[in-house]
Amino acid sequence: MNAPLSVKNISVAYQKKPVLRDVSFQIPEGKLIGIIGPNGAGKSTLIKAILGLIPKLAGDVNIYGQPYKQQRKMVGYVPQRESVDWDFPTNALDVVMMGRYGHLGWFKRPGKKEKEMAMNALEKVGMESYADRQISQLSGGQQQRIFLARALAQDARLYFMDEPFVGVDAATEKAIISLLNELKNQGKTVLVVHHDLATVEEYFDWVMLLNEKLIEIGPTEDVFTKELLKETYGGKLAILDDKKEQSVILS
Template identity: 75%
Template sequence: MSEQNTPLQIEGLTVAYQKKPVLRDISLTIPEGKLIGIIGPNGAGKSTLIKATLGLIPKVTGSVSIFGRPYQEQRKLIGYVPQRESVDWDFPTSALDVVMMGRYGHLGWFKRPGVREREYALDCLEKVGMADFAGRQISQLSGGQQQRIFLARALAQDARLYFMDEPFVGVDAATEKAIVTLLNELKKQGKTVLVVHHDLATVKEYFDWIILLNVELMGIGPTAEWFTREHLQKTYGGRLTLLQQDEEAVIVSSR
């Protein structure tokens, strides 16, 4: 695969907080058109990996390339769904306005969105089942509804590479189903999606690749190959509880 067709390549990434490494010497290459789960114990650096890749926190060492070029040159190709609790939901704006923010990268900051952008944003809301809430203030929405709005904003960016930081946390069953449907739709379109994920019981169902992380890279590759008792024990250590194992699946929990 040429660099121009490689969604994400990281070389020697190290991130430290107060001189303590949170990520140590991470190198990986992500193929195009995959749904990829980032898994590992609490404090493993999963969210940090996304934030460092997007330049939201400083790196000690390492380089990141998006489709063969630096992140700063490829921002229009990237969609990002942050953790819901990191957002100021009291900001006075409507669901539609939040989604339309996803179009600014295509418009430029000094051009106002018009009818075409509004229709595009409404279509994105429709895809996540939130069209009826377009005029609702985001502070009036439930946690699951807020998460759907942020997913719609990411859709509006029409990106090639998506990063989602714990999109399933704190959502109801209907929203989780809607997110999974959306992820699979993005995959059908040839998009690449990286998702920080905690529920190990659904990893094999949701993702075709995984990144196993615990400060260092513990493994990366097809889920069928890497989601095994051996690799999970190596990644989670004593924080892993085996609940059930059969010939096809390993269902586990972590603490």
């Protein structure tokens, strides 16, 4: 059985400055995986390099044993919200139906089936009543839910989500993590760029620690340790525990 994602020796540079160095890993199916590291560690760059959105200096990517270009239909992507042109004149339903275009091809227009799938995806994220709303009129959390619905409509097997919890309210964050767990329970694999260390153990089965190079990847209980976090972030790191909550402080 081929792994959902196999990455071998990926290196990326911006204007000759290395951003990722020789990153290799493989992940199992049906896991919710957090990509963790400091600002500028290359987390978003890694996703974009895997998806061919930016050029690589070197490296290979296989999705279920085949090059990404041959497996696009199996991959869903939710970009960072600030990277999207929210003033584009379209409504929420049309954005979600874009998730079906890869299955339809360029010359076939979405029909009744695609609209039903899109509405079902909107319902799953609690946004069905906003189907006709222009995306520019939605709040940040609502916009994020729309892009999650688009990824759902794509019906992929492997999902990449770049900081989906940034700028959303508590209710939206709860809805997103519930949705991610639903995908995992369906046997799908989800990689999430994440910055809130305090929720890592609650949210993720596996963790990837990244800071220009791969520090470690594996089950959360094995990887999310003081020693490896210090190696990833540098400086001092204190983890404060009590019975109800955990806070992580970096200095």
